[in-house]
Amino acid sequence: MNETKILLTEKEIPTHWYNIQADMPNPLKPPLNPVTKKPAAPDELGAIFPQEIIKQEMSTERFIEIPEEVRKLYALWRPSPVYRAHRLEKALDTPAKIYFKYEGVSPAGSHKLNTAIPQAYYNKKQGIKRLTTETGAGQWGTALSMACKFFGLECTVYMVKISYNQKPYRRSMMQLFGAEVFASPSDKTHAGREVLKKDPDSNGSLGIAISEAVEDAAKNSDTNYALGSVLNHVVLHQTVIGLEAKKQMEKAGYYPDVVIACSGGGSNFSGLAMPFVQDKIKEGKKTRIVAAEPAACPSLTKGKFTYDYGDTAHLTPMMMMYTLGSDFMPPGIHAGGLRYHGSSPIQSQLLHDGLIEAVAYEQPDVFEAAVLFAQNEGIVPAPESSHAIKAAIDEAIKAREAGESRTILFCLSGHGYFDMTAYDIYLSGKLQNSSLPDDIINKALEKLS
Numbered sequence: 001m002n003e004t005k006i007l008l009t010e011k012e013i014p015t016h017w018y019n020i021q022a023d024m025p026n027p028l029k030p031p032l033n034p035v036t037k038k039p040a041a042p043d044e045l046g047a048i049f050p051q052e053i054i055k056q057e058m059s060t061e062r063f064i065e066i067p068e069e070v071r072k073l074y075a076l077w078r079p080s081p082v083y084r085a086h087r088l089e090k091a092l093d094t095p096a097k098i099y100f101k102y103e104g105v106s107p108a109g110s111h112k113l114n115t116a117i118p119q120a121y122y123n124k125k126q127g128i129k130r131l132t133t134e135t136g137a138g139q140w141g142t143a144l145s146m147a148c149k150f151f152g153l154e155c156t157v158y159m160v161k162i163s164y165n166q167k168p169y170r171r172s173m174m175q176l177f178g179a180e181v182f183a184s185p186s187d188k189t190h191a192g193r194e195v196l197k198k199d200p201d202s203n204g205s206l207g208i209a210i211s212e213a214v215e216d217a218a219k220n221s222d223t224n225y226a227l228g229s230v231l232n233h234v235v236l237h238q239t240v241i242g243l244e245a246k247k248q249m250e251k252a253g254y255y256p257d258v259v260i261a262c263s264g265g266g267s268n269f270s271g272l273a274m275p276f277v278q279d280k281i282k283e284g285k286k287t288r289i290v291a292a293e294p295a296a297c298p299s300l301t302k303g304k305f306t307y308d309y310g311d312t313a314h315l316t317p318m319m320m321m322y323t324l325g326s327d328f329m330p331p332g333i334h335a336g337g338l339r340y341h342g343s344s345p346i347q348s349q350l351l352h353d354g355l356i357e358a359v360a361y362e363q364p365d366v367f368e369a370a371v372l373f374a375q376n377e378g379i380v381p382a383p384e385s386s387h388a389i390k391a392a393i394d395e396a397i398k399a400r401e402a403g404e405s406r407t408i409l410f411c412l413s414g415h416g417y418f419d420m421t422a423y424d425i426y427l428s429g430k431l432q433n434s435s436l437p438d439d440i441i442n443k444a445l446e447k448l449s
C-alpha cells in the first residue's frame, strides 16, 4: 500500500511505555554520586525528583503503564501521523521509500511534551508545588510550562542567555503559559553568580542552566527539577513515538530497513528507535538505526564513553555516557537543542554495543536538506530535526546509487516556525560552517579522566 498519511485512532494511543532496560544485552552502569563517586542511592535523587520518576529511572520492568490522566492529555495530539514523503522521493529520484513520524503536531511544536506531561503529573501527585528546569532553544521550556499549567504547578525556567536574547517569542510563549523565565547565568543562584563573577558577559550554556535549575530545586522542599532529555525515564516516556510508528509501518506494509533520528540528549532518537532495537535484540532483525548529530557538538561520533557530570557545576550524578566533557562549549549553531556535551546513557550503551550507529553533519548541509524537504513536503522543519532529514536523504541517495529499494523511517521531531531567523541567515548566504578542529575536541577530551 502506498498511502501518504498513516493514521491511528485515539484508542490506539499506547497504554504502556516500553522500557529497553528489560532487554539490553549489557545493563546500564549505575549513576555515581558526584562527590563520593560511589553508586548513587535512589533516595539521593529524592531532593529533586518524585518517587515514581526515580522508580522508572531504575526500573527493568519491560512495560510500564501510562496513567489515564496522561493518556487523556496525549490525546490532544496523539497518535501523531506517519507520512510517506512521496514528493521528496521523486525529487531525489530514488527507489527508496521515505517515511517520517511527525512530532511537530504537538501543541508545544515538538516531541518534548511526551515527557513534560507525565513528569508534571507525577510531581503534582506527590504534592510538589513548583518545577524548575533549563532550556536552550526554548522547546523544552515551552513544553514544561504548558504541562505545569495543565496540572496547576508553578514553573521556573533558566533559559540559556544567548537564546533568551535571540528567541524572544519562545520566551513569550513560556510566559503565556505562566512560567517565570530567567536568562542564565542569572544572579538567582550560587552557580549563576559564580559564572557571572568570572565572565559577566557569559552567553550561558545548557550545562550552566542545568546547574542553576538543580540548585533552585535542591534548596526548596516544595520544588522539584525536571529534565527534558538524557535520563532513562525521559527515554521511557518518548517510546510512545516508536510504539505508534511500528504499528503505522505495519499498516503501511513495510518494515523499515533504516531508522533515523537527530540526537542532542538522545530522547527523540531513543523514543523512535527503542521498539526497533528490541526487534534487533529479540528477533535478530538487521535494521540499521542511525543517530544524526551536529559536527559542532559531536558527542556520539567523537566523544569518549566514560563517567561524566551532567552539568557545569557538577551538582548532578555522574553518568556513563558518550561525552565531550562537562565544560565543553559548543559553537552557537542554530540547532540549539543539539548543543549538549553528553548523551543518554541508554543510547550510549547501545552505541558502545554496536546496536546503533551515529553520523555527524555540517550546518550548511543540514539547512540545504531542510529547504529541499520543506519545498517538497510543505513543513518547515526545526533545525534539530533537519539533521535526521539530511541523514534520510543521504540514505535515499545511496539507495539510488546502489539501484536497490529500501524503506527509511525518520523522526521529524518538531517544526521550525520559531526558527525563521536561522532560515533568514541561511537564505541570505551568511550561514557559517560549524565543524570543530580536532585539536579543540581533543583538548576537551583530555580533561576527562
Ligand SMILES: *Cc1c(COP(=O)(O)O)cnc(C)c1O
Binding pocket: 110, 111, 112, 139, 140, 228, 229, 230, 262, 263, 264, 265, 266, 267, 268, 269, 337, 338, 382, 384, 385, 413, 414, 415
Ligand atoms: C530538544 C529537541 C531535540 C533534541 O533533543 P533530544 O533529546 O536529542 O531529542 C531535537 N529536536 C527538537 C525539535 C527538539 O526540540
